[in-house]
Amino acid sequence: MTIAPPLHRLSRNRRYLVWLISDTSKGLAASLFGFAIPLLALIVTGDPAQAGIIAGAGMVTRLLTTLAGGVLADRHRRIALMLLGSLIGIVLAAAFTVIALGGGLTFFTLLLADVLLAARSGLFDVAGESAIKEIVPDAAMGRAQAANQGRDAALQLAGGPLGGLLLGIGGWAVGAAMTLCHLVAAGTAWMLQRAIRRESDAGSITDDTPPIAEKDDTAPVRPSAWAEIREGFGWLMSRPDLGGVLLIITIVNLGFNAATTTVVYALQQAGHSEALIGALSAVFGAVMLVGAVIAPMLVPRIGAGTLAVFGIIGITAGAAVVSMVTEPWTIAVVLGAAVFLLPALNASMMGYFMVATPTHLLGRANSAAGILGMGAMPLAPLIAGFGLTWLGREMTLLVCAALCAAAVVLAVSNKALRALPVESRWVEHAKQYETLP
Numbered sequence: 001m002t003i004a005p006p007l008h009r010l011s012r013n014r015r016y017l018v019w020l021i022s023d024t025s026k027g028l029a030a031s032l033f034g035f036a037i038p039l040l041a042l043i044v045t046g047d048p049a050q051a052g053i054i055a056g057a058g059m060v061t062r063l064l065t066t067l068a069g070g071v072l073a074d075r076h077r078r079i080a081l082m083l084l085g086s087l088i089g090i091v092l093a094a095a096f097t098v099i100a101l102g103g104g105l106t107f108f109t110l111l112l113a114d115v116l117l118a119a120r121s122g123l124f125d126v127a128g129e130s131a132i133k134e135i136v137p138d139a140a141m142g143r144a145q146a147a148n149q150g151r152d153a154a155l156q157l158a159g160g161p162l163g164g165l166l167l168g169i170g171g172w173a174v175g176a177a178m179t180l181c182h183l184v185a186a187g188t189a190w191m192l193q194r195a196i197r198r199e200s201d202a203g204s205i206t207d208d209t210p211p212i213a214e215k216d217d218t219a220p221v222r223p224s225a226w227a228e229i230r231e232g233f234g235w236l237m238s239r240p241d242l243g244g245v246l247l248i249i250t251i252v253n254l255g256f257n258a259a260t261t262t263v264v265y266a267l268q269q270a271g272h273s274e275a276l277i278g279a280l281s282a283v284f285g286a287v288m289l290v291g292a293v294i295a296p297m298l299v300p301r302i303g304a305g306t307l308a309v310f311g312i313i314g315i316t317a318g319a320a321v322v323s324m325v326t327e328p329w330t331i332a333v334v335l336g337a338a339v340f341l342l343p344a345l346n347a348s349m350m351g352y353f354m355v356a357t358p359t360h361l362l363g364r365a366n367s368a369a370g371i372l373g374m375g376a377m378p379l380a381p382l383i384a385g386f387g388l389t390w391l392g393r394e395m396t397l398l399v400c401a402a403l404c405a406a407a408v409v410l411a412v413s414n415k416a417l418r419a420l421p422v423e424s425r426w427v428e429h430a431k432q433y434e435t436l437p
Helices: 014-045 048-075 078-101 107-134 138-169 171-202 225-237 243-269 274-298 304-324 328-338 342-356 359-374 379-390 393-413 423-434
Strands: none
Touching: 014 048, 014 078, 014 107, 014 138, 014 171, 014 243, 014 274, 048 078, 048 107, 048 225, 048 243, 048 359, 048 379, 078 107, 078 171, 107 138, 107 359, 138 171, 138 274, 138 342, 138 423, 225 243, 225 359, 243 274, 243 304, 243 328, 243 359, 243 379, 243 393, 274 328, 274 342, 304 328, 304 342, 304 393, 342 359, 342 423, 379 393
């Protein structure tokens, strides 16, 4: 009789808990700035198109630097990169605070701040995302990703109201809060690095917690960075269970993010306060938090492909219906319902990706997936900004809904996506593709 191994408890995995605090602090800083930058741009310029240019430039920068971030994550110690990225975040956030206090926020300073902070994220966030595979075993990856979705929902819940409150004080208050967040992220990354060294020296690493891979400084000279980037893309696109799904994710991300950005821009232009817009963001976060609580029950029972299809359908319905409503709280209800399944969708897709990807390729595969899955995202604020200027709110939102509907058609017709199984079969399902040429 085979005895099943004991269930890995994330609450007892100190590495994971410290990693979660560090990643959450960094995420709160990003959430605050992501909420504040388009509203600050609208306040400073009064032009949705210029606000869209600022947001789009940041997204392009994030995507391009993510390529380098994936190579860094596979070449160097990922926890050390987390620490370095947080230290750079402290410097950039503090500089933004000083500029805002001096009344120096203009179109160009906001553009520069967004580009620099996006570059920091692209270069160093991949390392933090990849480190979790070396902290959490495969058997617990689905639950870890569900917990991370709950964390993200909590950030969404807190980020909007907190960002609105801080903006009411001034742009400098947003910068000060970001500085504090990066300080916490740096401190906990340093603690994680020290804990790993102590456990490694003492030989106290448990069997069910994967060891952090040490980088071999005596290894042969690596190929060029471009060759490594191509290797990551090549591996990802050779996997029907991963590469073929990314086009669908790209289209639905573009459509829904353009829709939500259009809603935010339209509310601000209609004279609604930053605090109200932040409160609406909190509603989305509250719904996603409920969805994240339910996600650990859905991921082990419902196939990842099924969750993805129904999640995309819900997002598409929300993007279509929101074009017909203009009252802020009605908008909150519609978009809240649209994102209810999003935590389960993300937990299952990200969990399977982490299980299926070899550790030594994870940084580059993560960056490649980010480029392919989010490559069209810089167009979202441009669609929102120029769409509101040229087409108006209703037509812009209908364009966004049409993009989401195209993703639904592709998802339903994609056999590789529909075949993705429940969490307990992820390892077995991924192995069948390892033997493919």
